Amino acid sequence: MTAATEAQLARLTEPYAGRPSELIQALHRVQSELGYIPPEAQAAVARALGVPLSQVRGVITFYHFFRTSPVGRHTLRLCLGTACHVRGVEHILKAIREELGVGLGQTSADGLFTVEGVRCLGACGLAPVMMVDEEVHGKLDAKKTKRILRQIREGSG
Ligand code: FES
Secondary structure, three states: OOHHHHHHHHHHHHHHOOOHHHHHHHHHHHHHHHOOOOHHHHHHHHHHHOOOHHHHHHHHHHOOOOOOOOOOOEEEEEEOOHHHHHOOHHHHHHHHHHHHOOOOOEEOOOOOEEEEEEOOOOOHHHOOOEEEOOEEEOOOOHHHHHHHHHHHHHHOO
16 A cells, blocks of 8 residues: 555544444545545554454445445446345346346446446336446346346447
8 A cells, every 4th residue: 555545544534533333434435535445445444443344344245335346437226126126136136247247336357337236216117127327227137137238348349
């Protein structure tokens, strides 16, 4: 870690020093500034707040909106709301994993897609639904999901 990074992390975590109950706020601040929460930032947050690193990692894993890798060129928001859940969103997530090699909160190795989980996209009648950048894709199944991702990838070349 460079001295500049260290100073930046110290500045970001300083308001939360010694305040374990503000772990989520501290992580939000780091993510809003860096775009994601890399391992060195996780360690800095743990140190500053006085909580175990395992707890920091646990919180990041639990809440889908925290990212541990940089944001990709396209943001894929997969709806995890009730209607989409009932209509088999787990098959869509599996298709995404197969196509992109990553799951929720992660960015594909080619840097093209960041996958996020959201609670409801307001298009429940089209469940299961995902949004890629500003475009909503509904009535998904595994095949359609993969086709959409391939088309976007080819268009990004
Ligand atoms: S629950 Fe998925 S769009 Fe509303």
